[in-house]
Amino acid sequence: MKKHTVLLSLTLLLLSFQSKSQFNIQKVTNSFELQNAISKVKAGDVIIMANGIWKDVNIKFIGKGTKENPITLTGETAGKVTIEGASDLKLSGEYLIIKDLHFKNGYTPSSTVIQFGIDSKTFANHSRVTNCVIENFTQPNREVSDHWVELWGRYNQLDHCNLIGKSNFGPTVRVFLKGNEHINNYHKIVYNHFGPRPRKGGPHGETIQIGDSGTSMAPSYTSVANNFFDRCNGEVEIISNKSNYNEFRNNIFFESEGSLVLRHGNYCTIDGNIFIGNEKSEFMGGIRVINTGHWITNNYFYNIKGKGFRSALAVMNGIPKSPLNRYMQVTDVVVANNTFIDCISPFQFSVGVNIDKKDVLPPSEIRSERPERMIMANNLIYNQTPDNYPIVAYDKVDGVLFKNNFTNAINKTDIANTGLVTTDFQINKAADYLYIPTKNQDDVYKGFDFDKIATDLFGTSRKTQNSVGAINLPVKPNTTLINKTLYGTIWFVKEAPVYVTKTHHVTNNNELIKKLKIAHSGDILILKAGVYKLDASLVINKNITIISKDKKRKAELQFEGDKAAFDMHPKGVLYLENIVLKGNKSQCAFASLEKNMSQAFNLFVKNTEISDFKTVLMVYKASFADTISFDNSNIKNCSSGIVLNTETDAGGDYNAEFVYITNSKFDNIESTVLDYYRGGYDESTIGGNLILKNNTFTNCGKAEKSKILIQNQGIVNVDFSNNTFKNNPIDTIAILWGEKGQKPVNNTVINSGEIKIEQNLKQKLMY
Amino acid sequence: MKKHTVLLSLTLLLLSFQSKSQFNIQKVTNSFELQNAISKVKAGDVIIMANGIWKDVNIKFIGKGTKENPITLTGETAGKVTIEGASDLKLSGEYLIIKDLHFKNGYTPSSTVIQFGIDSKTFANHSRVTNCVIENFTQPNREVSDHWVELWGRYNQLDHCNLIGKSNFGPTVRVFLKGNEHINNYHKIVYNHFGPRPRKGGPHGETIQIGDSGTSMAPSYTSVANNFFDRCNGEVEIISNKSNYNEFRNNIFFESEGSLVLRHGNYCTIDGNIFIGNEKSEFMGGIRVINTGHWITNNYFYNIKGKGFRSALAVMNGIPKSPLNRYMQVTDVVVANNTFIDCISPFQFSVGVNIDKKDVLPPSEIRSERPERMIMANNLIYNQTPDNYPIVAYDKVDGVLFKNNFTNAINKTDIANTGLVTTDFQINKAADYLYIPTKNQDDVYKGFDFDKIATDLFGTSRKTQNSVGAINLPVKPNTTLINKTLYGTIWFVKEAPVYVTKTHHVTNNNELIKKLKIAHSGDILILKAGVYKLDASLVINKNITIISKDKKRKAELQFEGDKAAFDMHPKGVLYLENIVLKGNKSQCAFASLEKNMSQAFNLFVKNTEISDFKTVLMVYKASFADTISFDNSNIKNCSSGIVLNTETDAGGDYNAEFVYITNSKFDNIESTVLDYYRGGYDESTIGGNLILKNNTFTNCGKAEKSKILIQNQGIVNVDFSNNTFKNNPIDTIAILWGEKGQKPVNNTVINSGEIKIEQNLKQKLMY
Incomplete structure (x- = not known):
């Protein structure tokens, strides 16, 4: 026996020696060495990029590794290898690993920073990008579109990366399905830290987009799991799902101004995600539902104050026989075992209905089809301040089956009277943002395939104990909701x-x-x-x-x-x-x-x-202000006022997210005092916010050709109140947008034209 | 050891005794006994319907069998139990088997003859209908729509049945996907004999329809395999696929006037099917392709003479951003290893293009999107009379990759010059309708996932020998293409x-x-x-x-x-x-x-x-003539002529498939001589055929208010030649439809108004 052991050891040693010796581990110090090393690379090899700054490098990492012996491209020390300037990285082949790289101080000269592919014929499978950071690697011109990570091929993985501060056009991460080689891809986007991504203004600011309408019939099977979405405020869609069978599990959406949107594609799973809002913001949403067959289970919503498109659960109306790129009807969707804590009216149905616009929009834009064969069951709603209107319905709710949903307040809506039961229960704070009921509510509805909701939010089996809501009691001691160390790289300092x-x-x-x-x-x-x-x-x-x-x-x-x-x-x-x-x-x-x-x-x-200025504020095309505020100020004797009207492409963009003009006096501004513009009709992206309140305007607009004092064309949210207009030689003070609920409140108008309301704005359709 | 054996035997005996004794096998002789027996049925039970005629029975077969012990409802002797009159059968539960029943001399009083379900909540899973016949069990009023078999639920099977002679509206077999309980259904429709199904005229005459546009995003996984489609002439779609992931394998489409149409839904497999046409008919088609990701492999087309929609392989143009129920673009479709023997121009692309109609149709009807990312590879074309135009393109062909396709004739089209190779080869007749090349053509293209084309038409592995076309040599001796005994019941006499x-x-x-x-x-x-x-x-x-x-x-x-x-x-x-x-x-x-x-x-x-008749031929609403022919006849002194204009619902229907008026004389017909009408615009269903040739019309139409002598509104195919019109006091002889290639040829017009051509008919859209 002893002899055998010795022999075996020897063999193992030999094998290990052999396997080590046959792999090439090579450190490179410049672009030339790197590309040279790549050109010779074979399965099992490791290429190490030396510590330091790599400027203006365009890496094409091509190789054919194997499952057992992948090929690795790594930074020498994580955090010490920075890729800067006009740089990018494309990979193509099989079983490639990229790790420990830090992209900063630059931007891609192509359309991607990291791309799992080189062209439509050459791409990567079974490859992985891990432990990398892309930090503010954003185009100088915001309107130049790019993607930071593009996934092509199959079985690729992006994990433990930080992607921070993309402010230009284009989703941060994009999965492509264009071609049979890219469908059924089973990509994994896991354990990343996304954001903050600043507000972009208008569309094209998603953090992740999977597919597009043109490939929305494709089976994708991408998994987006265990990621931290940290103030991803790019636009109304944090994630834009546009293909089938994708899974979104155990992600945290932290104070992110947007929603997980099931924009196109069907049969997705949204399980065990956490949506954390903020009392002060109506911008942070939850899940917006379009299309067929999604299962939305075990999600936990805290403090979501969004409405309509941005509500905790927004279920949209569809367009009959919808065009491919518009709004399919919601059918066969199951929303079960979710918990809503301190969310206002978390269930909103027929969001986006616009039957009243049928005279101004073509039939192919009218969202008149209500959800059908939808099930809402075993959900739990708790509000410290009782919410008597937990459901908002913008149309009839006749295609939704409500079963065994519970709330602590009296439901004063006439919807779901038997399916949404008022019950007296308490919650306790278990950790930051985590509130759990004091006892299980066991009366669960068992619908078709509900046995597939096998665990709760924390992975506890529902077999022996099955409770309404996302959480089964008991919850393990010391359970937390957020553990930031799980996400992104370890080495990157996330907080300034x-x-x-x-x-x-x-x-x-x-x-x-x-x-x-x-x-x-x-x-x-x-x-x-x-x-x-x-x-x-x-x-x-x-x-x-x-x-x-x-x-x-x-x-x-x-x-x-x-x-x-x-x-x-x-x-x-x-x-x-x-x-x-x-x-x-x-x-x-x-x-x-x-x-x-x-x-x-x-x-x-x-x-x-x-x-005595020509213009008070001039904002040029592609410029964007998050907030512009004039408070308690006097502005006078200028030719023109605040100019925010350069986004004229009718693409839904605009120059400022928030404009506050309050308690101020404008005197002798010769043309329009404020020109705040958004062009293009697309109800799914929302924006432009104007608060014009408690101001006095006198003697303004005399040189304004349009004869309009304040222009706010296309801006969605407007508060227009308590202003005084005196002796302004114009025809129109402003035209407010009736459909969006805009109306003048308590303004005083003396010798200054009138404030008009146009119910339905005529706008260029974006799609 | 011996003792153990004895014990084991005893146990087995006991078990077997027990298992037999616990199952109830019961013969019933009337409806009351039957329903009573059903009400008590349990797993393993068998209910036997006694031989004889069962009239006006409405069976609700409800039970819960198990995989090991299904519940069976059977006729006493196959062929001796007929269900007649106003009868139907619905099943609901698990593991049910229905067999040996013969439906004839009647029709269903509900909307189905056999339904795997009772209502939307109550349906069958894992159940089977086998060895049954539905024979001419058709509604008295053709316009009353029904389905002979409806599949709901999951894992159901229709096998070894004959379904003959459905002449009313509605597909013969329909699979429903409306609700999560019915998707991923894995139904099997196998070894059936479908047809003959007579021409219906207009739409709604499919033999099988799987899903509908409203559920076309659903995964279906229905298998339609090893069926014999025998002169299924109901309409242009023999099978209308309207959902995803369905499989059509090894079926025979025998002289059936239509096509297997991938109408909605994506990623279907069409493998190893046989399409047999007929020299005399341009109505028999092959496969019509719409949508994404289908794999069309190993199919064998013989003598398909259809054109356009009905060609052997018709690849359609799509509508940009198509409405859900119209035409999506063809993308990512693979057509590989098919054989086309004596088919005329078997490859037709951009079928249905109608860009030239953009002035008369809305944009949502314009099929301008050509196929994209499509692959045509390893296909074999042979024509005894060389076909120099194997490809017809109604638009540019720029999105199709042609690789290693072979033909025995010179390709004079400018399409696929390098991808469709002329090569000198011979074929031999191996069996009826079966022609095989004399040698393998081994130069095959290996595209992405092509290794999944694992076998040939006859199941021979492609691993060691892989040849272009559907057939690998050698073919086993005595291989036949058609063995009718495989399909339908054994007991039913198929041929009169x-x-x-x-x-x-x-x-x-x-x-x-x-x-x-x-x-x-x-x-x-x-x-x-x-x-x-x-x-x-x-x-x-x-x-x-x-x-x-x-x-x-x-x-x-x-x-x-x-x-x-x-x-x-x-x-x-x-x-x-x-x-x-x-x-x-x-x-x-x-x-x-x-x-x-x-x-x-x-x-x-x-x-x-x-x-001296009032009317020559009067056809009432819902009546349909297959052929109406007046040849070499004299027709005179009648108030009105041939009246085929009662299908006025604009649903694409009409009163006669073929109208031949040849070598005849019409004299003093006071109003319209022929009024042959089809209403409703739907280019996908084609029909109405008029041959008006070598006739003489004199002194006709004097009392006709429309001032039109011959009315053929909406009729698609018209031959209007060599007629003489003399002294007819009308304005217009006829209005021909330019778009459909209709034109007057060699007619003589004397004092009789004029023959007009209207390029684009204004019609009511059907959808």
């Missing part, structure tokens, strides 16, 4: 270090220019009273607050340069308070860059006087 | 016995009436010269020939009754030759029944003189 704001005292113009330059993002410049003459623009490319030391003796900034007082750069955030700004009638007070506004800017103006 | 025609000599009117009554279908009545006065209609409810004994001295039939000279009943076939027919100006010469025309009639008139 806490910065302690510094203040800089400024007494003259030179100091102002100098201190603005050296200030750290977040700092405050405090200006002594006096006049500051400036002959060039102040560049705002970080978060800066400029205030007067003495509120009562405002510092006065006189601008004599020829462009703008403040140049708003990407990421620039300017808080201006208690300042007097004066121009020479030829410049803008504030302007974005004319190009390369890769990221959004923010502008907050308060208690400030602005006068 | 050969009948030897009898002749009956007739000398007077009483004899005529009497002998017509007693004559067997197929008989001939020979009339002596002379006058036959008849005061009631002659009923034609079988195949009857009436001729004059002496061609030169025609028998003269004078009708004085008040309806019609000849009452055409269902299945009535009248050959009238060398006869003089006279009316009294108040009746029809020929008329269908006013209702209950359950089956088609045929009328052949030759060398006959017809005069």
Whole structure:
């Protein structure tokens, strides 16, 4: 026996020696070496990219590994290998692994950063990208579209990566199904940390899109599981599902302004996901349902305050015989064993119904088909402040079977009276965001195939204990809802270090220019009273607050340069308070860059006087402001006002997400005071928010050809209240959009034209 | 050891005794006993319906069998248990078997004859209908729609049945997918003998339909395999696939006027089927392709002469962003290893393109999207008479990859020049309809997933030998293409016995009436010269020939009754030759029944003189003639002519499939001579065939309000040639349909208005 053991050991040793010796492990230090190494690579080989900055590299990683012996391309030390400049990486072949790379300080010169394929004939299967970071690797021009990761082929995996800060057009991750080689792909997108992705304004800001309408009949079987979607605010669709049989499991959607949208394709599984909203935001949604055969189970919704498209569960109406790229009817969908804690009216049906628009839209746009053969069962609703209207129905609800749903409040709607039962129960906080009932509610409905809902949110079997809602009791001790260490790479620092704001005292113009330059993002410049003459623009490319030391003796900034007082750069955030700004009638007070506004800017103006500029705010095409706010300020003697009208492609885009104009006075603005524009009709992407409140407008608009004082064409959300319009020589103060519920409230109009309401705006269809 | 054996034997015996004793085998003799037996049935039980006629029975067969112990409902002796009258059978439960029943002499009072379900909540799984016959169990009113077999639930099977002679509206077999309980159904429709199914005229005459457009996104997985489709002529679609992942394998489509149509749904497999056409018919087609991802392999096409929609392989153009119920683009379809023997232009692409109709049709009807990412590879074409135009393209062919297709003729088209190779090869007849090449053509293209084409038409592995076309050599000795004994029941006599025609000599009117009554279908009545006065209609409810004994001295039939000279009943076939027919100006010469025309009639008139009728031929709503022929006859002094215009529902229906009017003279027909009508626009169902040739029309139409002499609105195929129109006081002789290639050829028009062509007919869209 002993002899045998020795022999075996020897053999193993030999084998191990052999297997090691036959694989080539090679470190490369530049692009040439790298491509040379790749050209010779064979199964089992490892190519190591040396630590350092790799600039302007276009890697084509082509090789044929095997299941047992994949080919690896890795950074020498995770976090120490950065790929910068005009760089990208395409892979093609079998069993390839990419890991430990950090893309930053650049953008792709092609249409993808990482692509599981080189062209339509050459792509990767059984390959994996792991432990990589793509950080702010965004196009300088927001309107140049790209994808950070494209999946082609089959059986590929993206895991433990961080994808942060994509601000240009195009979904962050895109799965393609164009061709038989790419269907039934069983890709895995798992354990990644997505976001934050900033608001984009308009469509094309998804974090993940799987397929498209043209391939929406294809079986995909992509798994999106155990990812953390961290403030993915790109657009209304965080995930846009556009193919069949995909699975979305155990993901966390954290304060993300959007929904998981089943846009096209059928028979998807949405199980065990967590949607966490925020009291202050109506933008954070849950799941929006279109099409057939989805199973939505074991999901946990907390604090979702969205309505309509953005409600916790938004079930849409379909278009009869819908065109391929529009809205199919919801049929055969099962929503079971979900828990809704502190969500307002979480069940919303026939969202998007627009039968009343049948005179202005073609029949192929009319969403009149209500959900059919849908089952809502065993769901649990709890609201601390009882919600008597847990269901909102925009049309009849006659195709939905409600069974054994429970709520702690009285359901005052006339829907689901027997299927949504009021019952007295309590919840306890078990961890951050996690609230669990104090006892199981065992009266569950057992529908067709319901035995396939085998476990609960935490993976506990439902066989012996089966409770209504997403959670079976008992929950294991120390259960948490969020464990951020599971997602993305370990090495990448996800949160910026806490910065302690510094203040800089400024007494003259030179100091102002100098201190603005050296200030750290977040700092405050405090200006002594006096006049500051400036002959060039102040560049705002970080978060800066400029205030007067003495509120009562405002510092006065006189601008004599020829462009703008403040140049708003990407990421620039300017808080201006208690300042007097004066121009020479030829410049803008504030302007974005004319190009390369890769990221959004923010502008907050308060208690400030602005006068004698050509334009108050000029925002150029492809520029985007997250928030623009003028509060308690006086603006006068300018040729034109706030110009946010350069997105004229009718693609649903616009120049600013939020515009607040409050408590301010506008006097002698010669043309339109505000021109805030969104073009293109697409009800599924929502945006533009205007709060115009408590302002006074006098003597404005006299040179305005349109004879309209405030233009807000296509902007979806408008609060237009408590303003005073006096002696403005125009015909129309504003045209509000009736269909969107816009109406003037408590405005005073003296010698200033009228406020009109147009019920159905005529717009160019986007699709 | 011995002891153990004994014990084991005893146990087995006991078990077997027990298992037998616990099953109830019960014979029932009437409906009451049957329903009583069913109400008590349990797993393993057998209910036997006693031999004899069961009239007006509505069986609800409800039970819960198991895989090991199904519940059986069987006829006592196959072929001796007939279910007649207003009868039907619905089953619900698990593991049920129905066998040995014969439905005839009746029709269902509900909407199905056999239904795997009772209502939308109650249906059957794992159940089987076998060895049954449904024979001419057709609704009296053809326009009452029903299905003979409806499949609901999952894992059900229809096998070894004969379904013959359905002539009313509605597919013979229908699979439903409406609800999660019915998807992924894995039904098997196998070893059945379908047909003959007579021409229906217009749509809704499919033999099998799987799903519908509304559920076309559902995964179905129905298998239609090893069936014999025997002259299934109901409509252009023999099988209408409308769901996903269905399989059509090893079926024989024998002289069936239609195609296997992939109407909706995707990713179907069509493998190893045999399509046999007929030199004389352009109606027999092959496979019509729409949608995505189908694999069409190992099929054998013989003598398919169809064109366009009915060609051997018809690949359609799609509508951009098509509505759900219209035409999706063809993408990702693979057509490989098929054999086409003596088929004319077997490959037809962009069938249905109608870009030229964009001014008269809405955009949602314009089929402008050509096939994309389609592969045509390893197909074999052989034509005895070389076919230099094997490909017909109605649009560009830019999305199809042609690889290693072979033909014995020179391809004079400019399509697929490199992918369709001319090669000199021979074929030998191996069996009826089976022609095989004399040697293998081994140069095969190996595309993505082509290794899944694992066998050839006859199940021979392609691993060691892989040849272009459907057949690998060598073929086993004595291979036949058709073995009819495999299909349907064994006991049912499929072919009518050969009948030897009898002749009956007739000398007077009483004899005529009497002998017509007693004559067997197929008989001939020979009339002596002379006058036959008849005061009631002659009923034609079988195949009857009436001729004059002496061609030169025609028998003269004078009708004085008040309806019609000849009452055409269902299945009535009248050959009238060398006869003089006279009316009294108040009746029809020929008329269908006013209702209950359950089956088609045929009328052949030759060398006959017809005069003094109110109407020559009157066909009532829901009546259908397969063929109407007037040849070499004189028709005069009638108020109106041939009336085939009662299908006015705009549903694509019409009153006669073929209308031949040839070598005849029409004189003094006061209104329209022929009114042959089809309403409703649906290009996918084709029909109405008019041959109007070598006739003379004089003095006709003087009382016609429309001022049109011959009306053929909506009739698709028209030959309008060599006619003479003289002194007809009308404006328009006829309006021909330009789009369908209709044009007048060599007609002589004297003082008779004009023949018009309307390029694009304005019609009501059917969908």
